[in-house]
Amino acid sequence: xxxxxxxxxxxxxxxxxxxxxxxxxxxxxxxxxxxxxxxxxxxxxxxxxxxxxxxxxxxxxxxxxxxxxxxxxxxxxx
Numbered sequence: 001x002x003x004x005x006x007x008x009x010x011x012x013x014x015x016x017x018x019x020x021x022x023x024x025x026x027x028x029x030x031x032x033x034x035x036x037x038x039x040x041x042x043x044x045x046x047x048x049x050x051x052x053x054x055x056x057x058x059x060x061x062x063x064x065x066x067x068x069x070x071x072x073x074x075x076x077x078x
Contacts, residue, residue: 030055 002010007018028035032054033045046066052059 004018
């Protein structure tokens, strides 16, 4: 996520606008499957166990493990 100053400078917006934009982006991406933006940019969602609670600590750990597994696959380790 870009810093507020980066948003402001790169897109020529007021600092207050950058704050509101980053807040809305963060809230939308935190929704199940990334909200509207997440569904637009993510093409391969990890499968979650049916008993896992979205947003829980176990959910976060599962996602971190999945990211690591995919990194290993991309370099041929797994």
